[in-house]
Amino acid sequence: MNTAITLNNGISMPILGLGLYKAADADAENAISTAATLGYHLFDTASSYKNEEAVGRGIAKCGLPREEVFVTTKIWNNAQRIGNVEGAFRRSLERLGLDYVDLYLIHWPVPGCYLDTWKVMEEIYHSGMARAIGVSNFNEYELSDLMEHCEVVPAVNQIEYHPLFNQDSIRRFCQQNGIAVQAYAPLARGAYLDSPILQRIAEKYNRSTAQVGLRWILQKGLCVIPKSIHVDRLLENSQIFDFELDEMEMAAIDGLNENYRAANIPEDLLK
């Protein structure tokens, strides 16, 4: 299996990345260095994670040349409402200490704002300061709206996706429209790791249930960004390219879906 995919604008994105939500500054910095030695090249942060400076420091000292690192960050909801998208982007760049990011995402589709946000992101993309632009947490309706009213088709939709929350209709829609799907919370923050079905499959391959869950996601055609700040887990989560689940196992894991969300929808979007 390849370890990178080609996005709809021709750039390459690693299939595996390190998620950095809730990674405190020192942990984020150290985890990036450790992960880089284990073969991770993609690092996922967001302005709302409040660790962009530490992520920037981690990237600067991780030993990989800038062109071999893939950095994702995201614009938060309040910046979309205020309407200063370019300012928010420039502040993220400054905090990261970079002159471009590889992927800039709309973190959540703020109703009434996301189309205007996207139009500014298109300008950022054309300026070269983001090598690709994409979205996160968008449903089929919001993606169609964007594609109807804007010029650039999102390169990526980052959504929660794991055996307990298999958002298959949105996955199919994205795949049919050339939008790469990146799975966040791919371990459901631990919620499926004691599943007996996953344990049975894990035993067969001499793997962990985390590895089986991540592998199932890869075989669905998605990319994954599990978070860990521990070397043993970083290694474990990266060893998912050298075994293959069969059709029966894939179907058995499909059956675990219970529409369980590990990540909350932000409160400002529930009002």
Ligand SMILES: NC(=O)c1ccc[n+]([C@@H]2O[C@H](COP(=O)([O-])OP(=O)(O)OC[C@H]3O[C@@H](n4cnc5c(N)ncnc54)[C@H](OP(=O)(O)O)[C@@H]3O)[C@@H](O)[C@H]2O)c1
């Ligand atoms: N776009 C969005 O709205 C959005 C939302 C949520 C997350 N994300 C992104 O997706 C990334 C991943 O999601 P997530 O951090 O929410 O959840 P996750 O990756 O599903 O789970 C992370 C949790 O699992 C633990 N863990 C990691 N590897 C493990 C293993 N092999 N065995 C047992 N436990 C393990 C980690 O602990 P340790 O660190 O202590 O190892 C951490 O507590 C985030 O970090 C963030 O970058 C995006």
